Amino acid sequence: MNRVDSPIGVFDSGVGGISTLKVLAKMLPHEDFVFFGDSGNAPYGEKRREEVQRLTNNAVQKLLTHHIKGMVIACNTATSASKPMLLEHYPDLTIVGIEPALKEAVDNGAQNILVMATPLTLAMPKFQRQLRLFSGERHIETLPCSGLAGLIECGAQRLDDVKDLLRRLLSTTSDTQFDAIVLGCTHYPFVKDLIAECIPSHPRFFTGYEGLTRHLTHLLDDKNLLRTGNEHRSIEFLSSSVNPHETDLYRELFTSSIESATQFGR
Structure with missing residues (x-):
């Protein structure tokens, strides 16, 4: 070939x-x-x-x-x-x-950003450097979503569990009106609409x-x-x-x- x-x-x-x-x-x-x-x-x-x-x-x-x-x-x-x-x-x-599309969200003018990702992704040095670089000019929160990718992997048969976990995870964030959410795991776009239901501020989503x-x-x-x-x-x-x-x-x-x-x- x-x-x-x-x-x-x-x-x-x-x-x-x-x-x-x-x-x-x-x-x-x-x-x-x-x-x-x-x-x-x-x-x-x-x-x-x-x-x-x-x-x-x-x-x-x-x-x-x-x-x-x-x-x-x-x-x-x-x-x-x-x-x-x-x-x-x-x-x-x-x-x-x-990689988590934090820079993309910043470049598009987002001021209040929530980064959803796995614990290991958020802990890696490269992401931590990006977080330090942009945190001075933006409000950025990180949300380790333990267990979420595993539930999504199971398909619609665990959809109720996905919804429950998303509600619990997102309830731990601040009262900030997020205008951007970075989906730092490729599983998460499959439940983007469910995430949006939990965020009343109608944020833009970034995947990169x-x-x-x-x-x-x-x-x-x-x-x-x-x-x-x-x-x-x-x-x-x-x-x-x-x-x-x-x-x-x-x-x-x-x-x-x-x-x-x-x-x-x-």
Whole structure:
């Protein structure tokens, strides 16, 4: 296969990366994709950094067997814990990773910002540096959402539990009228409407997906690896879950939402 025609690998700890894949597929309409969800080990957000690095490296090895020309780490936790290691180990592979879109919210003029993410993502040095950089000019609160990604991973069968957890988590924030919410985990956009119901100030949501895709496009273009046409686009779904229907869930979430999906993870 001509390397230009090789697919782009997309990796997440579970179903969350499907939200990123949707934007990638829309903005790069000529590219093939291989998505790998590590649902058998989800969620990552409360694991030790070394364990996340091991699992992420295993995912890269799996995607490399599909002769990918680039890889998107569609998991904030995996990006925070593993991206520097991956760049060192795979210098010839184009690698980008999603990170909490705090700068995007600031650049768009937000003054009162809530960052929702996993405990590990919020604790990582790179995010902490960003937080210190912008906190002097903005009111920024962080909300560690322990357990939320795991519930979302289960699909609509745990939707009531998701709603209860969101109400409890958001009740611990201040009375600030947030004008922006940064969704620092790729699972969270699937329940964005439920989050909005708990925030009366009608904030804007930021994920960073468009910026990530533009960055990937630029890197691939620099290497002359962008496709200019593709009559038979392929998007393949892979999972580490023992549930034989897990990839059915991925496909369904790619075209619908967690509330309307009829197949569920576990």
